[in-house]
Amino acid sequence: MAKIELKAIRKIFDSTEILKGIDLTIEDGEFIALIGPSGCGKSTLLRVIAGLEPQTSGEVRIGDVSVDGVRPSARNLAMVFQSYALYPHLSVFDNIAVPLRMRRHSALARVPLLGRLLPGRASTERGIREEVERVAAQLELSSLLRRKPGQLSGGQRQRVAVGRAIVRQPLGFLFDEPLSNLDAKLRVHMRSELAQLHRQLKATFVYVTHDQAEAMTMSSRIAVMIEGHIVQVGTPAEVYENPRDIRVAEFVGSPKINALPGVIREDGGLEVLGRPLGLSTPAAAGRCSVCVRPERMELGAGPAAISGTVVHLEHLGSEAFVHVKADRIDLPLLARLNPDRQLPAIGSSVHLTYPANAARIFDAAGKRIEVAVPVRSGRALEQAVG
Amino acid sequence: MAETLTANANLVAERLPAAVATARVQGANRARPALAMVAPAFMLMCLLLLGPLAGVIALSFTDYQLGSPTFSWIGLENYREMLADRVFWTSLRNTLTYVAIVVPSAVALGLGVALLIESGSSFRAWYRTIYFLPVMATLIAMSIVWEFMLHPQFGLVNGLLHGVGLEGFSWLQDRRTALYALCVIGIWQALGFNMVLFLAGLVSIPRQLYDAAEIDGAHGAWARFRLVTWPMLGPTTVFVVVITGIRSFQVFDTVHVLTKGGPSKSSEVLIHTMYVEGFEFFRSGYGAALTVVFLTFVLLLTLLKSAMANRGVHYT
Numbered sequence: 001m002a003k004i005e006l007k008a009i010r011k012i013f014d015s016t017e018i019l020k021g022i023d024l025t026i027e028d029g030e031f032i033a034l035i036g037p038s039g040c041g042k043s044t045l046l047r048v049i050a051g052l053e054p055q056t057s058g059e060v061r062i063g064d065v066s067v068d069g070v071r072p073s074a075r076n077l078a079m080v081f082q083s084y085a086l087y088p089h090l091s092v093f094d095n096i097a098v099p100l101r102m103r104r105h106s107a108l109a110r111v112p113l114l115g116r117l118l119p120g121r122a123s124t125e126r127g128i129r130e131e132v133e134r135v136a137a138q139l140e141l142s143s144l145l146r147r148k149p150g151q152l153s154g155g156q157r158q159r160v161a162v163g164r165a166i167v168r169q170p171l172g173f174l175f176d177e178p179l180s181n182l183d184a185k186l187r188v189h190m191r192s193e194l195a196q197l198h199r200q201l202k203a204t205f206v207y208v209t210h211d212q213a214e215a216m217t218m219s220s221r222i223a224v225m226i227e228g229h230i231v232q233v234g235t236p237a238e239v240y241e242n243p244r245d246i247r248v249a250e251f252v253g254s255p256k257i258n259a260l261p262g263v264i265r266e267d268g269g270l271e272v273l274g275r276p277l278g279l280s281t282p283a284a285a286g287r288c289s290v291c292v293r294p295e296r297m298e299l300g301a302g303p304a305a306i307s308g309t310v311v312h313l314e315h316l317g318s319e320a321f322v323h324v325k326a327d328r329i330d331l332p333l334l335a336r337l338n339p340d341r342q343l344p345a346i347g348s349s350v351h352l353t354y355p356a357n358a359a360r361i362f363d364a365a366g367k368r369i370e371v372a373v374p375v376r377s378g379r380a381l382e383q384a385v386g
Numbered sequence: 387m388a389e390t391l392t393a394n395a396n397l398v399a400e401r402l403p404a405a406v407a408t409a410r411v412q413g414a415n416r417a418r419p420a421l422a423m424v425a426p427a428f429m430l431m432c433l434l435l436l437g438p439l440a441g442v443i444a445l446s447f448t449d450y451q452l453g454s455p456t457f458s459w460i461g462l463e464n465y466r467e468m469l470a471d472r473v474f475w476t477s478l479r480n481t482l483t484y485v486a487i488v489v490p491s492a493v494a495l496g497l498g499v500a501l502l503i504e505s506g507s508s509f510r511a512w513y514r515t516i517y518f519l520p521v522m523a524t525l526i527a528m529s530i531v532w533e534f535m536l537h538p539q540f541g542l543v544n545g546l547l548h549g550v551g552l553e554g555f556s557w558l559q560d561r562r563t564a565l566y567a568l569c570v571i572g573i574w575q576a577l578g579f580n581m582v583l584f585l586a587g588l589v590s591i592p593r594q595l596y597d598a599a600e601i602d603g604a605h606g607a608w609a610r611f612r613l614v615t616w617p618m619l620g621p622t623t624v625f626v627v628v629i630t631g632i633r634s635f636q637v638f639d640t641v642h643v644l645t646k647g648g649p650s651k652s653s654e655v656l657i658h659t660m661y662v663e664g665f666e667f668f669r670s671g672y673g674a675a676l677t678v679v680f681l682t683f684v685l686l687l688t689l690l691k692s693a694m695a696n697r698g699v700h701y702t
Contacts (some may be wrong), residue, residue: 081594081597089620098604107606107608
C-alpha cells in the first residue's frame with residue numbers, strides 16, 4: 001500500500017506532446033479514476049506510472065521512493081488491461097501463478113522439465129499453489145482453474161486478470177479501462193465487485209476509463225484529463241457540481257450539459273439571449289457560456305425562459321428526455337424530466353427555464369467564472385421561477 | 387503446388403459431408419440446391435485432383451512405358467521392384483536426411499531472423515527484402531550461382547576457406563558433402579519465406595501481452611520469448627514446419643542442375659529418381675509407383691498439420 005506521486009510528468013512521442021506536465025498525488029488506499037475523452041493521454045499516464053513507458057521528463061514516486069528507471073515489475077504495481085492480456089496457452093491457474101513463479105523461481109527453475117529437478121522448487125511451487133487457490137476462491141474461480149482463457153466468458157476472464165493482479169499483493173493497482181469489453185449488464189455488476197475489492201484490499205487503485213458512470217460510482221476522487229492536462233481533481237460530486245472548466249462540465253455528466261451563449265455586461269450583469277439572469281460577476285465584460293445540467297431544466301415560463309420547439313422525446317421509464325430546439329438560435333437543448341407529468345408533444349412550443357443557482361458560467365477561454373446572486377433580484381428570480 | 391491442392395482437397399472434404407448431413411435433416415427439398423451448389427467444386431476436385439490421383443495410382447499397377455501403345459496390369463510388381471531397389475532406398479534416405487536437416491534449420495533461422503528484424507528499428511524493409519530475395523529468384527538460376535560459389539578451384543567458398551588457412555572441398559563432386567551442400571542451398575532458399583511468415587505472426591501478437599509479461603516480471607528476452615512469443619507463434623510455427631517439410635520433400639531443381647543425384651547416388655532424392663525413371667527411362671508405371679510413395683509422405687505431413695492445428699496451438 002503506498003502513495004503515488006506524479007511531479008511535472010511530460011511525455012513526448014516523436015514530436016507530439018501527449019502529457020503536458022502532470023502533477024497528481026494519489027493517496028495511500030485511495031480509489032482514483034482518471035477520466036477524459038479518448039486521446040487525452042490517460043492511458044499513457046497509467047503506462048508511465050506502471051513503468052511501461054518512460055516519461056520524457058518529470059518524476060514518479062511510489063511510497064516516497066523515486067521509481068524512475070525502475071523496471072515495471074520492481075515497482076510492485078499490478079495492472080489490469082482492457083483486453084485482460086491473459087496468456088491464452090496457460091490455464092487459469094497458470095495465468096494467476098505467472099507473477100509468483102517469475103518472482104520466486106530462479107530462471108533455471110523455470111526451464112521446462114529440467115527445472116523440476118532443482119532442489120527447493122517443489123516447496124516453492126506448493127506455496128504458489130496455496131496462494132493461487134486462495135485468490136481463486138476469493139474471486140470464485142476455483143472451479144475454473146483448469147480451463148484456458150478461451151473457454152471463459154468475458155466476466156470470468158476479467159476476474160482472472162484481477163486474480164493475476166492481486167495474487168502478488170502489490171502496492172497499488174492500475175486498471176486500464178478494464179470493463180469496456182464487457183456487455184452493459186455485466187459492466188454494472190463488475191463495477192460493484194471492483195468497488196468491493198477495493199474496500200477489501202484497502203490498496204491504492206488508479207482506474208483509467210472514458211466511462212464517467214464507472215468513475216462516478218466507484219472512485220473516491222476523479223481526475224479529469226483533457227488534452228494532456230489534468231484539468232480538475234475532486235470528488236465525483238464536486239466535479240459534477242462545480243466544474244472548473246467548460247470541457248470538464250461538458251465531459252462529465254450524461255446527457256451532456258446544456259451550454260447557452262451568454263454575455264457579461266459592462267456592469268457585471270449576466271444575460272442569456274438578451275434576458276438578464278439576475279446574476280452578476282466581477283469578471284470582465286464579454287462573451288461567456290452559461291451551462292445548465294439537463295435535470296435542472298424545467299418546463300414553464302419565467303424571466304430567463306427560453307422558447308423553443310420540441311424536436312424529440314425519449315421516455316426511459318424512470319426519466320424522460322425532452323429535446324428542444326431553441327427558437328432564436330439554432331441550439332439543441334435538453335431537459336431531463338420526471339415522466340409522471342404530462343410531456344409536451346413533438347412539434348409543440350415550450351418554454352424552458354432554470355433556477356439561477358443551477359447556472360455555471362464559463363468565460364470565453366472556458367474557465368469558470370464565479371457569480372453572485374444579488375440579494376433582491378435573486379429572490380425575485382427565485383420567486384418568479386419557483 | 388501440391389500443398390495447396392491437398393489443402394483445398396481437405397477443405398472440400400470437410401465441407402462435403404457437412405452439407406450432405408444438413409441436407410438430410412432439412413428434407414429433400416433443400417437437398418437439391420445444396421448438392422447443386424456443391425457440384426462445381428466437387429466436379430473440379432474430381433477433374434483436377436481425384437481423377438489424376440486415381441490415374442497415377444492405377445498407372446503404378448501397370449508396366450506402361452511413355453509412348454508405348456499397350457500396357458498390361460502387373461499388380462504390385464512395380465512396388466516389389468522398388469522395395470528391392472537400392473537406388474530407391476538411397477533416395478528415400480537422402481530425402482529424409484535432407485528434410486531432417488533443412489526443416490529445423492530453415493524454421494529456426496527464419497524465426498531468428500524474423501525476431502532480429504522485428505526487434506530492430508532501422509533498415510527493416512531493407513533486411514526483409516534481402517532475406518526474401520532467394521524466394522523470389524528462380525532457383526534454377528540461383529543454382530548456377532551456387533555452382534560457381536562452390537566450385538572447387540575458383541569458388542568463393544573455397545577461396546574464403548583458403549583465406550583462413552582451411553582445406554576446401556569439392557563440395558558438389560564429393561560423396562561426403564554433396565547432399566549437405568544441397569541442404570545449405572535449401573535452407574538459404576526456404577529461410578526468406580519462413581521469415582516472412584514469422585514476421586506476420588509476430589506482428590499479430592497483442593502488445594498488451596508483452597506489457598503484462600513485463601509487469602509480471604518476465605524481464606529477459608528469453609523469459610518473454612518463452613512466456614509470450616513462442617506460444618503465440620504456435621499456429622504459425624506448425625504452418626511453417628509443414629510447408630517447409632512439404633517443400634523439402636519436393637527438392638528437385640538444385641539436385642537436377644547441380645549434381646543429377648551424384649556422385650554415385652549420394653545426392654539422389656525421391657523426385658529426382660521419379661523424374662529419371664519416368665522421363666529419361668520412360669518407365670511411367672514405375673515412376674507412378676514412386677509418386678504414390680511421395681504423395682503418402684506429403685499426405686502424412688498434411689494430416690499432422692490438421693491434427694496439430696485442431697489441438698494445442700489454437701487457443702480460442
